[in-house]
Amino acid sequence: MKFPRASGILLHITSLPSPFGIGDFGPEAFKFVDFLVRAKQAYWQILPLGQTGYGNSPYGCYSAFAGNIYLISPEKFGFLPEPPALAGDLTWSLEKPDSMYADLQPPANAGGSDKYVTDTVDYGRAIDLKLRILKKAFEAFRNTNDETLIRKFHEFCDANAFWLEDYSLFQAIRLQNNYAAWTDWEKGLKFRDPQALENARKELDDEVFAQKFYQFVFLKQWYELKDYANANGVKMVGDIPIYLTTDSCDVWCNQDQFKLNADGRPTVVAGVPPDAFSSTGQLWGSPIYDWDKMRNSGFKWWIERVRFNLQMFDIARIDHFIGFAKAWEVPGGDATAENGQWISVPGHDLFSTLRYALGDLPLIAEDLGSVTSEVESLRDSFEIPGMRVLQFAFGGDTRNLHMPHNYIQNSVVYTGTHDSDTVVGWYKLRTKKRKDQSGEADFCRRYFQTSGKEIHWAFIRAALASVSDIAIIPMQDLLGMDNSARMNLPASMGENWIWRAAEGDFSDEIVDRLSRMCGMFGRSF
Template identity: 45%
Template sequence: MHLERASGILLHPTSFPSRFGIGDLGRAAYEFIDFLERSGQKVWQILPLGPTGYEHSPYIMNFSTFAGNPLLISLDRLAEEGLLNSRELLPLPDNHNPQRVDFPRVIAHKGQYLKQAFDCFWESLQSQPNHPFEEFCQQKASWLNDYALFMTLLEQNDGKDWNQWEPAIARREPQALQAKTEELHTRIIYHKFLQFKFFEQWSQLRRYTNNKGIKIIGDISIYVCYNSADVWFAPNNFQLHPETLNPAYIAGVPPDYFSATGQLWGNPVYDWDELKRTNFAWWIERFRATLEYVDWVRVDHFRGFEAYWRVPFGETSALNGEWVTAPGAEFFESLGQQLGSLPVLAEDLGIITPEVEELRDRFEFPGMKILMFAFGEDSRHPYLPHNYTRNSIVYTGTHDNDTTVGWWQTMSPEIRQHVAGYLGYAFPEAIEDINWALIRLALSSIADLAIFPFQDLLGLDNRGRMNDPSTNAGNWRWRYESSTLLTHPLCDRLRYLTQMYSR
């Protein structure tokens, strides 16, 4: 897939400002899209939108790869529909740090209003049918029924992993499932209602975005959470222990830039033989569903489609793992036959071998270049702009990196000097705004796409970091405080550079 020359901003919806403690799909989202249009940006990149669990990672702790995150539902939009009383909507109390999402408090606060909205909806549903809701449930039935039942059972079992539920339910015996479906009918409808409203609001925002000439890059995390509807519903797709139903192996990566002991993600790895037997049906439906609400798909950990690192279940680090070959070429061939042209971007970071590059290039998937990784070695480094190919995406940094300012503040004198020399300065001290220096460098490169985190536009230090892969706790919480930060000078500065470099 070849891209038109363009630029854009990476910002997850949870990072929007909101009086309810977390970004949502309401007014601030539309104000951000207006900012993108005014500043000449043609791309908005987001992280996975699924409902998150432990530590709220959108990559490794989703309860479903098909569902949307109910925390992103705008309460104000529900009030406009008459499902809530706008005068009774109270902001998150004692929100001492509006730049951080306090997930437990947000869940409790928003949860009460979401339940009120459902009660109003449920009452009206008893007297007359809601045809859009019924149509939604029919269209999404392939995953929605199991997801809603899973979430209801998860609540009933106090969040325990599904293999610790009643054995008949854990193993999905039809009679037991039917009995639970009848017993928990109303709560199951509640979870379907949340998905209905999430996708309704997201579809409206996407139409608004596309009508502004802006494309959305979504994200598919290669792995799924063990305690998810995906694994519970289709355990044969994963390498599980037949007796305990625990993962036989878990996913991760060996030691790399981010961690000396590697990263142990904890997700079950796929049974690719089983997936091949079904002609990759689950994966194809996953891509098809994702492309219903985004325009392009960034495939996280793309190298895992060529070979993946698996670690025996029970290990405490990723050191004692092994590489196992995956049928990536066969999968993408099948995906192309089913979906046609593949609007896929490859996250080809980490330990990249010639085989991974061959897989990426065979399907003409654009790869990623990270400016923060470019300096400190010789002039042949592939992330230095003079080595780029057009069919690529350059980032100042991603959600896994520090902000540009935070990175600069911790860099060695040698790397600072390398950066300064590459940018045409005699000394690092001559660089006035390192964030804008790297944004300009990205925009001026020949890479088809240039994307930068919103934190870099704002010039934030490491307090604006979204995720640190070397730690599990405290990530995914950053948000900006107010839409007043979307100033005219900021817009003008970005538009000037964007037009200068024909983005």
């Protein structure tokens, strides 16, 4: 699908400022839209919005449909007797100790401090606080007499029953079982015996109700933000991970659509083979789709998934697009990805079915990695723009597809991604002794005709000046931040997904410089 020439910024919701320890759909999200408008940006790209679990990765969610309830803004509930009145200095104390929120004291791990750390996401504390506020909101909702609100809730449940009924029960059973994976549940629930499910639904009726309410609020707030962005000329770019975690509602509900053994565990898992960056490859551990069965079902699950995402977003980035042409299949239980094998995937059949069912597909293909002729054929047959990443350009080969002079219009250029260094971090690593073995930093300076000062603006200028229809700049690169602001280091655990912008980061200086540059290169909207 052809997109108009424009540009945008990559900033995940969790990275927004907020008084609750994690960015959310609150006032700062709307202020960021205003910032985008002033900076002449047409796109706001985010990471997946699914409900995260262990590791907090937005690419490892409990559902392909349900939203991350930690992104709900307590400041925008609207129907609570009073909002949580956090003090202006972001302390834990509440202004009205006799209110319905009086028991929301600092969590046990607050370490005696009344200050909330705001420069990064402290998931433990933020989730603890958000969950307790959400429970208070649910108590208020179940006692409300607001007939309009009740009607809207039931309309939401009816419209989303195809995923909401199973997901709300899934989460209720997880809570009852102390967050145990569904593969460890008792047999009746594990293999979805109808009577066992009915008994659980009756027993856990209150928690099922709560889970539905949380999703109702999530989507209500999301669409309020999206509508505001769209009304101001900004389109929302979402992200669809190709794979799911084994411990997800979708795998539990569609066990016949995945390659699982008799115990419900993956016989093979996804990954990528060994390459120059890793002698053992990457082992992702996600179950592999049984593509033959999915094709026989008419790709019903995929149609529902993509339809749902294209309702939520104006454009959706498809993660690991290569996996729709071929998949690296590793035996379940292997410690590395070395013993895998390539299998073919019916990508042409899938996307033909999607286009027939849904019409035009406003997608972006994350086609980074081993791009073969099969991948190119699949991408180009459906006119899906691929990605170019400037950080990948300077290995010495002037035919490199990531060098700006090799770009095509139907592409999306990034200075970097959530999985890469920041531009400044990339440059610093390559200007240290023994780090610049390939001469990347020198090649980069000569190509951009720069001394290296403000290298991030040299990258930004090159992206905006390129022929690519869309240019996306991570917020960290606009700020000129080093790798302390990196969002994720693949195949690692630890301080990933925690970076947050400060309130003063969305400055007039950036607005002026970026908007003038966009005007110069024909990207103003």
